[in-house]
Amino acid sequence: xxxxxxxxxxxDADAETKLTExxxxxxxxxxxxxxxxxxxxxxxxxxxxxxxxxTLIMASVAAASGYKAQVFLTFWGLLPFVKDxxxxxxxxxxxKMLSTMQRPGISHLKMSKMNFLGMGPWMIGKLSQQYNVxxxxxxxxxxxxxxxxxxxxxxxxxxxxxxxxxMIDGLGEPVGAAxxxxxxxxxxxxxxxx
Amino acid sequence: MSEAxxxxxxAKGLSCPMPIVKTAQAAKNVPAxxxxxxxxxxxxxxxxxxxxxxxxxxxxxxxxxxxxxxxxVIKRA
Numbered sequence: 001x002x003x004x005x006x007x008x009x010x011x012d013a014d015a016e017t018k019l020t021e022x023x024x025x026x027x028x029x030x031x032x033x034x035x036x037x038x039x040x041x042x043x044x045x046x047x048x049x050x051x052x053x054x055t056l057i058m059a060s061v062a063a064a065s066g067y068k069a070q071v072f073l074t075f076w077g078l079l080p081f082v083k084d085x086x087x088x089x090x091x092x093x094x095x096k097m098l099s100t101m102q103r104p105g106i107s108h109l110k111m112s113k114m115n116f117l118g119m120g121p122w123m124i125g126k127l128s129q130q131y132n133v134x135x136x137x138x139x140x141x142x143x144x145x146x147x148x149x150x151x152x153x154x155x156x157x158x159x160x161x162x163x164x165x166x167m168i169d170g171l172g173e174p175v176g177a178a179x180x181x182x183x184x185x186x187x188x189x190x191x192x193x194x
Numbered sequence: 195m196s197e198a199x200x201x202x203x204x205a206k207g208l209s210c211p212m213p214i215v216k217t218a219q220a221a222k223n224v225p226a227x228x229x230x231x232x233x234x235x236x237x238x239x240x241x242x243x244x245x246x247x248x249x250x251x252x253x254x255x256x257x258x259x260x261x262x263x264x265x266x267v268i269k270r271a
Contacts, residue, residue, distance in 0.1 A: 038249075061211045064218030065249035133209045142215045 039068045039189040043180065046194060047076035047102065049109035049121055049136065055194045056139035063146035071143075072180045073171075074153035077194075079104040080136070081150060082166050090161035098160065106137045106168075144170050151175050199267070200228035206235045206263060213239050214246050217268070221252065224270045229255070232266040239264055 040062035044055045055071060062069040073081050082089060082104035089099040102110070114120040128135065134142070143150075152167065154174035184191040203220045205213035213234045224230055230252075232243065240257075243266050247254050256267035 057211045060215050061246075064211070064215050065246055066251075067249075131209055132207045134212050139211075142212070142219075145219065146215065 036187050037068050038066070039070065039183070039186060041180070041183045041189055041191045042069075042071045043191070043193045044071050044073050044077035045075050046112065047079040047109065048112040049124065050112050051194050052077070052080050052106075052109055052136055053139070055192075056136060056143055058192065059148045060139055060143045060146055063143065063148045069143075069146075069148040070151060070183055071148060072151050072153060072175070072183075074156050076102070078152055078156045078160070078162070080106045080109060081152065081168055081171060082162065083168055084108070084137075086166055089166050092161065095159075095161035104166075106140050107135075109136060140168075151179070197229070199231045200224050200270075202231040202233070204233050205239070206233050208234070209236055210238055210242065214242055217243075217246070218250075221250075221268075221270060226270050228270050230268045230270060232264075232268065234264045234266070235262055237264075239266075243268070 040058060042055050042059060044052065046052065055077075059069045059071050079099075079102060084105035084107045086104055087099075088096050089104055090096045109121065110118075111120040111124065125135075127133075149172050150170070151172045152162075152174045154176055156162075157174050183189065201220050201224050203213075203217050205216050208216070213232065213236055217230065217232050221230060232239075234243075236242075243254060246252075247268060251271035253269045253271070254266055255269050256265070258265045
């Protein structure tokens with residue numbers, strides 16, 4: 001619901017330009033205040049529902065709060081970022097078998113505890129609906145809309161035989177540990193391993 | 195600068211983090227100095243909006259609660 005205010009007809013174009021310039025200068029001043037922009041770096045190692053959720057929640061709120069938010073997707077934590085509709089991924093039989101044991105995609109997350117052959121995630125899904133908690137898919141969309149950067153781990157991509165076209169759109173370039181270490185040790189940066 | 199509400203974010207019924215995320219998304223289209231009204235039912239939003247405004251430089255200019263609905267009026271920085 002958006003309420004549009006009436007156009008300020010009295011303000012002439014010149015004053016408006018000055019105002020725009022002043023706002024731009026002010027926001028620039030804000031950006032250059034002592035210390036760099038605050039950052040949140042998350043190493044998303046787990047592919048389980050109850051761990052991917054806090055990753056997405058923290059990342060979306062960080063981005064919403066003006067932080068630069070970056071999420072490194074490694075090991076099991078990369079699999080939720082495969083397209084939902086991909087069923088079997090990988091090139092050799094072991095990679096293919098792994099993808100059948102843990103179906104990839106953000107809508108197919110298992111729980112780290114109380115999975116009980118899918119009963120756990122089903123009940124959590126029901127409770128989430130009842131209490132209006134966003135689904136992992138909705139949170140991922142919010143993250144991407146807010147500008148959270150997701151960085152796939154190159155080594156994990158290779159090991160699971162995942163190709164760029166297997167992955168959801170909008171991911172960053174695959175990177176390695178050195179890149180993440182550099183991000184984690186930047187100023188005003190909070191780092192989490194989830 | 196108008197004292198009228200520029201944009202209303204209805205976050206009633208939504209749980210953390212969506213009230214904040216929705217407000218931040220809406221704030222992108224609100225010019226500096228204009229007011230955003232947020233309606234939420236998440237009791238955690240009281241502390242969360244205080245923290246969010248401190249992080250972003252936006253300011254809560256009005257805050258109230260009526261029948262479990264929290265109302266925040268936030269001035270866009």
